[in-house]
Amino acid sequence: MNKKDNKDYSKQQRMKKESYLSLGSFVSLAIFAGLLLSNIGTTSFLVQKQAFGLENQPQSTPFPGMNFAKPIDVWSKNGVLKTTLVADYQAGTIDGKPFTAMLYNGSLPGPTFHVFPGDRIELNLINNLNEPTNLHWHGFHVSPANNSDNIFLEVGPGKTQHYSVYIPKDHPLGTDWYHPHLHGVTYSQVNNGLTGLFIVEGLQKLLPKPLQNITTHTFEMKDFPWDPLFSTTHNMSNTLTGHEKLTVNGEVNPTVNIKSGETQLWRFINMNSESYITVGLSGYKFHIIAEDGYPVWKVRENGTLFLPFGKRFDVLVTGQGNGSIPLRVVNDTYNDHPFGTIVATVHVQGNQNVKPVSLPTTLPPFANSSSISKWKDLSNATIAAHRVLYWKSDDRDWVYTINNQTFDPNRVDEKVKLGTVEEWKLINLDPVQSGNFHPFHLHTNDVQVMSVNGKPYNADGRQDTVMIPTHSTVVIRIPAYDFVGKTVYHCHLLFHEDYGMMGTVEWVK
Ligand SMILES: [Cu+2]
Structure with missing residues (x-):
């Protein structure tokens, strides 16, 4: 299935x-x-x-x-x-x-x-x-x-x-x-x-x-209408109207203008709570300068952008040629829209004599801080604690658990000491045929992905929304700094979250 x-x-x-x-x-x-x-x-x-x-x-x-x-x-x-x-x-x-x-x-x-x-x-x-x-x-x-x-x-x-x-x-x-x-x-x-x-x-x-001082555009992608x-x-049969459209900033297929040779900053977000989106612009590369609101250490060029629910990408795009081209949903493992669905129409004005500027391959640090916790690569960090979290779904009775427990706001599931870095192993126990991917989301502190199914992950920066594919293991590192208090980590498939797949973490001194 x-x-x-x-x-x-x-x-x-x-x-x-x-x-x-x-x-x-x-x-x-x-x-x-x-x-x-x-x-x-x-x-x-x-x-x-x-x-x-x-x-x-x-x-x-x-x-x-x-x-x-x-x-x-x-x-x-x-x-x-x-x-x-x-x-x-x-x-x-x-x-x-x-x-x-x-x-x-x-x-x-x-x-x-x-x-x-x-x-x-x-x-x-x-x-x-x-x-x-x-x-x-x-x-x-x-x-x-x-x-x-x-x-x-x-x-x-x-x-x-x-x-x-x-x-x-x-x-x-x-x-x-x-x-x-x-x-x-x-x-x-x-x-x-x-x-x-x-x-x-x-x-x-x-x-x-x-x-x-480049022009910016936002792409707030969301399926509407919803019932x-x-x-x-709170009757689950009412959640899909059957005539949802992929909207951008509340509109179906809006137009975006760019000149040939002009570079713009495009901010993408998937605001859905249960539909994945992968977008692509034929013949173009997206230069990713921030992921999840975190500037990258190394600018990656990608032909497509895969956005689980809640994911953001800030990318540089340079106009080429002349005429209109569709920004489309493209083929990918994870996608909930028919391939080819038009997200927006990009109108390129040619012959404007705009000389392209060469794009950066790295960015300077966004913060003037010597602390490793703030923005540096955590690959060589000292690990204060290791934790393992098992994610499991029961689609028949709608029970979604982390370590066999559903959410309880009065419980503290994990206590993490400020000034330390922890390593968490996130294990999705759901079989491939279940289709149950779980996008992990943590509040307060961004995380660095270290490996996926044992394969080292070459992180470009930190994230707050990390996909745990079916029957897979993702290892992340969490730097705890600045703030004490209790908050949560959870699956950002919000239906899973509402039905239990959320745990509490307390940042302590
Ligand atoms: Cu989930």
Whole structure:
């Protein structure tokens, strides 16, 4: 059974479960659906905007023929990003199909935030949903405690949570993102549209002078529409609408303009929670300068980019020739879209007399630090502890475990001492035919991949989202530094996470 068949198989299992639902469940389903609709009918986004001072932020413009808005860019000012996110339901259409999404500030995806190392984030999260939510800064090296990147916080319906996040002066540079991270509802909230980019600026300053002011484009890739009924029923048969489209920044097949000879910085992210994407641009190479918001030690040239859920790549691309070429889903072991699916159209303007600049093969260190933990290769690090984590799926009963345990927020699974480097062996026990890949994600500290199935891995830098293929072993090294507190590691197939595949780690002094 290949991955696709397996997905269909899982869906059949989910449908089977649905048939066990009692009449009572259907009654409560109807009540919940009614609540959802009444909320859509009565909540005015404009009123909320005025109430929370959002009317002073740059205005979003609606997509043509839709009432979802385009994401806007919000920058920090004088070292502070002061902003508000309102999570609410919003009706609109994608590809002519009506769809009710869960959105931040009415835009699909949410606003793109731009911050610098050393900045402070002061953010109000207002929850207008009928269910609890919270916020995670995916890829950020910040405190996991108090009202910082604390995924144990629960923001109830109608409640507001203030977040204060301090970004270290030597924070890695690149593309990170934000999304809800409340155990049990993460999968549906992310799939319904509650995601946005959080860019730590400064990556261009690591490039040769002529490239420091290049044009940037973001590619926030996500399958829409997703069936919002799942959020109210939590019935797995509702998770796939059957007419999902691969969208980029909320649009189907947008156009990107580049001149022949011009180099641009493209920031890719897979914002799905259960679809892999591999993209390619025929005749082009992507020069990867950051992975998971972490500048590389060595620039790798790749013809394709494989993005598990949550993965980001910052790449340099130089325009060639003249005319339009499609950015497509290309053939790869892992892919959940038909080969050839168009992601975006790249329009190259030829004969512009733009002289190409030679691209760098390495980048200078992003942080001025002598500490090995901060940014250097961990291959020769002293290892303070070795741990083994077994990842296992039961697709029939939807039980997903790490070391035979499902998630318990009150338990501490691993304690890691600050200032040390640990080596973790991640073993995926699921057989190849199960199709159950598990993208490992760790909060607070980025990791270095050391080997895959015993074969040494030549790491270009650090990552926060690492694929553990079926029936495979991946060895990683984790440097613990700067922050104490309890947080989590988990599978970023968010359905697995919601059904148990998450453990707790406490960074201790
Ligand atoms: Cu998984």
